Amino acid sequence: MKLGIIDIGSNSITLCIAELYKEEGYFKILDEEKETVRLGKDTLADGTLHHDRMQKALLTLKYYKSLCDTLGVTKIKAVATEAVRKAPNQEYFINLVLEMTGISIEILSGDEEAYFAYVSTVATFTLKDYFMMDIGGSSLEIGLVRNRELVAAVSLPLGAIPISECFNVSDPLTPETSLALKRYLTTQFQAIPWLASHQNLPLIGVGGSLRNISKIHKKMVDDPMTSNHHYTLSNETVKNLYGYISKMDLKQKRKLKGLSKDRADIFTGALGAVLELMNVTNACELVISQYGIRQGLIYDTLVDGNLSKLHPIDDSIQYFMNIGQLDAKHPHHVYHLSQKLLLQLEPLLVLTQNVSDVFKVAALLFNVGTSLTFENHYAHSFYMILNGGLTGLNQTDLLRSAYVAALSHKSQYKLPLAYKALLSDAQIQEAQQLGIIIKLAKTLDRGLDHNVYDVSVTMTENTVIVKTNAKKFPYLEINKVYQIADAFEKVFEKKLVVTN
Incomplete structure (x- = not known):
């Protein structure tokens, strides 16, 4: 079975094509593609998706459909997250995509988004107890995992794009702006009661911004390992990275080795959210995941939702x-x-x-x-x-x-x-x-x-x-x-x- 997973995020739209061998219990990635569409940017005050952003998304999805057809994909599962989830014109966008590409889009709830991010962690880490965070373009999902079970989760509108727009993080942060961002994030996290009651756990970071953290640090220390998966950073290291990068202007960030140019204008906000969550939970370390919602959907399909099969x-x-x-x-x-x-x-x-x-x-x-x-x-x-x-x-x-x-x-x-x-x-x-x-x-x-x-x-x-x-x-x-x-x-x- 060849499965195409399309993740329509607020920052980027990504495609992962995998061949599943369900009887043998494994899958093989055949191709991956990513396009930075910024569907969650330039929205109206009520969250209405911008026409030009929808058109760019449509062109991207047409290309993905063609690629899936060429590779003989038998099933396409397309999911959309926060930007589409909160948009008053979501129905128009979904119908437009279906009419022009034949792709049917499923809107994930915040809880579902957190769940599939969790699946990707339980399938690729052996840790038993940890916090998990997935910071996307428009939302941030946090999960608490105990004995490899997801026991609590929340989705917050604290994605990299809204943080960037509220605090103008593309420019160097002034001390006043940095303090305001810290207080804002801390207030949001402290309102979640189960964060404070589970301290000193590792924090697994999911998503492109988190992978960029490891890429930047690996470049800084000349780490020879090619994979970002299970790369570990201390709280102090994350704090120092934030202090260093938050003082950079946009031009400097675009030249920073390891940081994707298409994330340069929103990265400081994402990194700030990671640091403050680590502070609130007293996380002992940040552990980077190479995988995310797409792989979570694949693993879930592979085992038909029976996560006990994952080792x-x-x-x-x-x-x-x-x-x-x-x-x-x-x-x-x-x-x-x-x-x-x-x-x-x-x-x-x-x-x-x-x-x-x-x-x-x-x-x-x-x-x-x-x-x-x-x-x-x-x-x-x-x-x-x-x-x-x-x-x-x-x-x-x-x-x-x-x-x-x-x-x-x-x-x-x-x-x-x-x-x-x-x-x-x-x-x-x-x-x-x-x-x-x-x-x-x-x-x-x-x-x-x-x-x-x-x-x-x-x-x-x-x-x-x-x-x-x-x-x-x-x-x-x-x-x-x-x-x-x-x-x-x-x-x-x-x-x-x-x-x-």
Whole structure:
């Protein structure tokens, strides 16, 4: 099934085309497009949409319909948010679009908008408790998530466009204007009772303005990671960014690396809203989401509204295996053996946070690079894990997983210096240990026939003895293990012995 999702927002109109494999439980993005229409700008006092803005929206939707037809889309789901939701001439606009393009538009309520933003977070993060905010052109949605359930939500008319128009944030903010904006936003947020009663939670930020925050900061610190998903900033960092950008004029903001030129005139207001929400909730950190309402609608369609089916890390692993057409039996057996080894070698290991997730991704996706070419597949695996859209891990853990996967084939794999700077010495040592453990497990299944089905480990002062349980004598496997014994000894400073 090919599904086209069109999000008619107040600032931009976006299209996402995905192919859904519902039985297998995953989808693949085929194409995306975005046009800054500013449908929520130049409205009349009562919210009536401006004729010229509607015409630009119509031209954009005609183009999207043509693109969907060309790619064989079987279903188009178009949704509109705050600008159309509050417009007295919404019926005229909806009928015009239907008549001229055949696209039927559904107007989302504020609660529905918050819900689909929430779906995109629960599908791509493993966090259990957090606040969520989605700031669009005309509205701001806030949600409270407890134990991965959306327990409260609100939609406010505090989008980037109305904030910009009220406080003229395209110009450098004077101290008086900055204080007025702060007081206004704080008053709005403090009127929501459940914000104050749930403090010190992370805040997941959804939407283009939030992604621009991460892009700007990544440029400032020369962060080499390409994805914005799960990029994390402290309250102090957000405060410093706001102080820096709020002093810029429009020309300076349009030259600011990481900031989209079409958001330059409204970005300060959006950033101010993020900062004040963090202050009111004492948010411990801002976590950026790469995904939003469009992906929320896709995930909701994929699982028919049953969100309990969503498991970010496992779903991502399965996605990689499916698109790479990998035989899952070998990596799953490697994961089984490597878990046994990991548990029994634990006294020798340097383990840091989230090691189980890092290890799982590396052990199951170590050979994903073979879907490109077998030659240098370890390097392909590193790149694909790091840049292929795997969700559920923060950016550091994603890098750790990619590094471990590469080390599981090439023990001397050199991590590029820009990436190495993101890891601690302990994490680098840990990666080398995890890599050789997976390499050992891979070698014990070198025949791909699961001949070795279990292992036990004993240790002496100078030796690690691995005893195999096998269906038949593992001559090939034992011979191959001794070929990596030097690499094992270099990492653990103990000789490796294998018996059956």
